[in-house]
Amino acid sequence: MEHQLNMSAAGIKAQIPQIRPHIQRRGRKVFFLVSRRPLLELSLEEIPLYDGIDGRRTLSELEEMHPGACNRIVRWREAALIELLPPIASPSGPHLVVIEPHMDDAALSVGGRLLHRWGRGRTTILSVVRWSNFTSYMNLKRSFLNVNEITDLRQKESALAARLLGAEHRCLDWSDAPIRFCPPERWSLATVESFNTYPQDFVLAPNRRDVSLLAEQLLQTLELLTPNELWIPMGLGDHADHAMTRNACLMMLAAARDRFSGVPIIMYEDVPHVVDAVGHAEQICATFAECGTCLVRDTEDVTDVFEDKLRAISVYASQFKLSYMEPKVRGVAEREGGAVGRFAEAYYRLQGNPCLPPASRLSRDCSGLTALHTSLRALLPEAARCRRVAVIALPSGHLGRWKVDRESLITAFPNADVHVRAPENIAWQAPEGGKNSLKLQFLHGGWGPWVGLLFRELFRFRTPTLVLWRGAYGSGRKRKHKRAINLLIKLLLPFRQVLFARTLNDFSFILDEELARSPIMRSASLDLAPRPDKLTTGVSSVRSTVRNHCGSDGPSHVRTHP
Numbered sequence: 097m098e099h100q101l102n103m104s105a106a107g108i109k110a111q112i113p114q115i116r117p118h119i120q121r122r123g124r125k126v127f128f129l130v131s132r133r134p135l136l137e138l139s140l141e142e143i144p145l146y147d148g149i150d151g152r153r154t155l156s157e158l159e160e161m162h163p164g165a166c167n168r169i170v171r172w173r174e175a176a177l178i179e180l181l182p183p184i185a186s187p188s189g190p191h192l193v194v195i196e197p198h199m200d201d202a203a204l205s206v207g208g209r210l211l212h213r214w215g216r217g218r219t220t221i222l223s224v225v226r227w228s229n230f231t232s233y234m235n236l237k238r239s240f241l242n243v244n245e246i247t248d249l250r251q252k253e254s255a256l257a258a259r260l261l262g263a264e265h266r267c268l269d270w271s272d273a274p275i276r277f278c279p280p281e282r283w284s285l286a287t288v289e290s291f292n293t294y295p296q297d298f299v300l301a302p303n304r305r306d307v308s309l310l311a312e313q314l315l316q317t318l319e320l321l322t323p324n325e326l327w328i329p330m331g332l333g334d335h336a337d338h339a340m341t342r343n344a345c346l347m348m349l350a351a352a353r354d355r356f357s358g359v360p361i362i363m364y365e366d367v368p369h370v371v372d373a374v375g376h377a378e379q380i381c382a383t384f385a386e387c388g389t390c391l392v393r394d395t396e397d398v399t400d401v402f403e404d405k406l407r408a409i410s411v412y413a414s415q416f417k418l419s420y421m422e423p424k425v426r427g428v429a430e431r432e433g434g435a436v437g438r439f440a441e442a443y444y445r446l447q448g449n450p451c452l453p454p455a456s457r458l459s460r461d462c463s464g465l466t467a468l469h470t471s472l473r474a475l476l477p478e479a480a481r482c483r484r485v486a487v488i489a490l491p492s493g494h495l496g497r498w499k500v501d502r503e504s505l506i507t508a509f510p511n512a513d514v515h516v517r518a519p520e521n522i523a524w525q526a527p528e529g530g531k532n533s534l535k536l537q538f539l540h541g542g543w544g545p546w547v548g549l550l551f552r553e554l555f556r557f558r559t560p561t562l563v564l565w566r567g568a569y570g571s572g573r574k575r576k577h578k579r580a581i582n583l584l585i586k587l588l589l590p591f592r593q594v595l596f597a598r599t600l601n602d603f604s605f606i607l608d609e610e611l612a613r614s615p616i617m618r619s620a621s622l623d624l625a626p627r628p629d630k631l632t633t634g635v636s637s638v639r640s641t642v643r644n645h646c647g648s649d650g651p652s653h654v655r656t657h658p
């Protein structure tokens with residue numbers, strides 16, 4: 097097996113140089129995107145050669161036009177300004193389709209295995225997310241947020257990385273989780289600041305409607321691509337786009353069992369998310385096993401192509417520097433390699449009938465979400481009789497996708513007045529006020545308003561209370577501390593049911609699962625005639641097109657930019 101980066105000198109002459117999409121020439125200087133520090137200064141005679149690199153001419157053609165081109169281009173490749181690509185070929189043979197949530201996941205997770213398949217068949221990398229405003233400038237708090245520009249750049253990087261991996265790149269039309277949560281036109285440097293402080297606040301659980309819509313789109317796309325083998329992400333870690341993609345893939349496979357009956361299905365471990373997701377793969381395997389889907393783990397040694405994999409990953413430079421990502425990728429691969437100096441990638445063969453268990457069972461927050469399920473199940477039969485409900489968000493709480501998720505409160509408690517109180521530090525997530533029976537009020541200034549709130553709530557016995565805060569599930573680091581805080585909150589709010597959720601989005605997610613699980617519950621909550629002043633829209637039918645505030649988006653996949 098020979099791939100382009102290890103070719104002989106003669107082979108290199110047939111290669112096609114291409115300037116990396118994030119490299120820009122301004123005068124004689126060459127820069128990384130909008131950076132001010134040049135990577136290189138070209139001599140006057142080098143400029144025609146640099147401009148002659150058009151992604152079509154081969155190295156030998158450029159050498160003919162510009163004697164000495166080869167040496168310069170090799171130097172520029174070493175400086176990561178250009179890549180050398182093999183001549184375009186249309187390989188025949190079996191068609192492998194790799195589904196990835198974002199443009200980079202396939203290279204990070206299975207780049208080595210793809211390099212091993214170089215030239216043995218056709219490979220397509222299919223990204224779910226197209227639109228994004230994320231670049232590494234976000235971490236530097238620089239205002240470089242143009243969605244169209246960034247999306248175009250990421251697509252070009254992906255096409256280039258795919259060619260280095262011997263694949264073609266395609267993508268669906270979804271938006272990245274942060275701009276599903278907060279539409280691009282609402283982003284400012286203050287939003288960037290919030291994103292840097294709490295990036296997880298921008299990545300919320302997908303709802304079932306989004307998952308089924310994505311499943312439909314994947315099926316339509318795969319009908320056209322007709323894969324002979326399919327690789328899908330395992331959804332390790334906390335990223336909602338990874339969970340959504342995994343769930344949609346499984347929903348599609350379960351629904352179109354006959355169509356994919358002869359197609360080997362592989363689940364790959366999501367790199368680098370696997371680094372922090374200790375025990376998550378085992379949890380996912382056990383959950384699938386309960387519904388009859390067996391995941392058989394295996395690894396493939398990729399030591400011989402590991403440096404080439406890193407090179408392909410480095411092409412995604414608009415998102416991260418290789419110096420940041422390499423230790424994580426190397427660490428995971430070394431762990432799987434099993435011996436010093438060996439690198440491997442882990443994957444799972446899916447055997448038996450594909451199924452999709454309840455999404456909460458696949459989440460890393462499974463135990464906390466199960467507790468929320470239990471509390472909600474106990475409360476729902478009485479919920480229609482509730483006249484008053486309190487929602488208290490603590491400073492680390494989250495109001496979810498407010499305009500959608502608040503509807504879940506109305507669905508759950510159709511005849512209650514819902515009082516939502518939140519601290520001013522999360523006022524950016526939702527607009528204050530409200531109409532009819534659900535009102536959001538922010539508490540401004542110090543402890544005084546909180547003491548007053550607790551005092552008033554103390555005597556509101558039998559008022560179901562939902563408390564939103566980051567430690568709600570009592571898991572992870574400082575779990576004893578978090579559980580003690582939950583206990584204290586319960587003591588401060590006696591004679592009522594107190595529910596804990598990390599975000600209002602989690603509450604909505606669990607309510608949705610609970611209603612889907614139990615038609616009786618659904619009728620108890622949805623079919624009882626609500627008071628005339630109630631909003632009557634059900635949680636899964638809310639697809640508001642009004643997007644005038646962060647956390648207020650409608651359908652997640654819809655393009656929210658020009």
Ligand SMILES: [Zn+2]
Binds near residue numbers: 197198335
């Ligand atoms: Zn990803």
